[in-house]
Amino acid sequence: MFVLPVRFERSPRLHAMLSEEAHAVGTRVVVQGKRGPEVATVRGEAAPPEPQGRYGAVLRAATPDDLGRWEALHASGEDLKWLLRARARQKNLPVKVVAVEFTLDESLVTVSYSADERIELSGLIGEVRAHTRARVNFAAVGPREQAQMIGTLGACGRENCSSTHLQDFAPVSIRMARDQQLPLNPEKLSGPCGRLLCCLQFEHTQYLDLLKDLPRKNARVCHEASGACGKVTKLHPLAGTVDVFTDQGVLTDVPATELRRLTDAEIKALPDGGRGGRPGKPARDR
Template identity: 40%
Template sequence: MGCSSCSTGKDGQPRGCKNNGTCGTDGCNKLTVFDWLSNMSLPNGQKPFDCVEVRFKNSRKEFFRNTDNITLSIGDIIATQAKTGHDIGMVTLTGELVKVQMKKKKEDPNDKDLPKIYRKASQKDIDIWQKCRDREEEIKKRAREIAIALNLQMKISDVEFQGDGSKATFYYTAEERVDFRQLIKDMAKAFSIRIEMRQIGYRQEAQRLGGIGSCGRELCCSTWLTDFRSVSTAAARYQQLSLNPQKLAGQCGKLKCCLNYELDVYLDALKDFPSQETRISTGKGVAFCQKVDIFKSMLWFSYRDEPANWHALTKDQVNEILEKNKNNEKIASLEEYSADNEVVSVEKEKVFENVVGQDSLTRFDKPKQKRKRNKSQNQNNKRRNNKKRPANNA
């Protein structure tokens, strides 16, 4: 129940982070919500909200009603009501913010049919629950072997045991509808537990399993992203990204959710920007747009007969030329406008500076020591030099 930095303490509760029960590194909880009302007291006469948010394995969260007014705080391990038996989960949010989360997930805070909280989990409950969690990987492997033997076109991605060990939920992904009736019979016979099959999408699979994205950070869907909006290739086109599916796809095989993060900024910038399919009529011929730089507000054009020579124009210059073309006026050439602008074909000489000072890379090497000559060799050399010198006339 804990990451490497906060580990676990008594009764399976996380210790060490001291951050209202949530791990400071966000390694032991997924989709955590910061309780910014935890240090504020309620107004006089107002009762605390009697529902809590409970997280189970991975990102599955549900809401439960605290009918017995048990004193709960974030990080407590509790036994909750299930369809049959009980389940074990960890409290992730209490107080008024639970009401906000329920409205966000379109659940009625006044619903009296919400499942109930039985009690705080005892050590016996935690031991049974932990023993079931240890069996999950082995059972998942065996379930995949059974599905392959039955030639079912499905992938079992995760297994979740109920807290009392009486039921196991198998999460799977499939392209088409799968008849898994025989699979349930075989698994119930092999594992001696009740089986529930639940189909999820590829994004939900990545959310449950987690991982590291191409940016080097944990996946957004498994840490903070709660809703999955549709992502299209148009988002990549607006941001002028290469339409390479290997770079644009995430671990789920779908387009990355982060393509939508900056899309609104690009759309606002492109409102008064000429289209990339713009053509300009000049005296030298028709010019086509070759490149667009939204941040510099620059466009590069080239003539049909000279596609290698690009002429840089600003956004205002292009709009001005287009207005003249609408009035059946042609400019003489693009060179008139691009004389003061940069041309792509001309590259400035790159000057590299040494940011650590004008020091040599070998400044830490030991200096080479000169070889010591023998004294006898030095004396012989002196004698030879004296013989070669002419004698001074008195």
């Protein structure tokens, strides 16, 4: 027996499936998933199974008949999706039908939808049953799952990460943007789904390591070479420098390795008690 990583059509997530054959990467296979038999694509090399692993099953390599039936069911699902969207508008239902998917044996049809509030779907269930004898399952999806299933373009100009390679939706917080010294602009920090960009987490641990060697914002520091002291106003983790607003009213960019952080006693001894001036429009030292 072998374990094969396979991918379904509407998600980049890899699912481990037991198989009697080591199918090549790119092979389309029929698998027994949670919903029933479906067509998936092999996306990795075969590996031996683990004793405690939980796996689905690869039933067989997809035949031309399987693929023809799968494409026909996909087309039927698309037609039914647009019909349900039209019926939802007619009934003034605040719901968006994201996808309609059949299992290969047409025993189950899953209608994925998004809605901002709890709604009554009995009217749409009747529409589905009027076009298929399959058992109907309505599944609510969130904004990130919706972007994953539909596929969108990100601010980088490439297809969004959630529909190309992300295996799970890791928590993303505004603190990650602060640590990376990004402007806290919702339009810049939000993805097509309207939530914080998933990619904020990709380099977050690297930024945390870089920030360990930098003084904190508003810290009082002195430049060892010139003796000028001031307050840190901005951090540049990748460059390893900080902006310092000096007591002489000059804003200068200084390598963090050339700065000395003042002790609490030195700060208290300052005339202003370490509060420092508020930078208005200082001249930048070049």
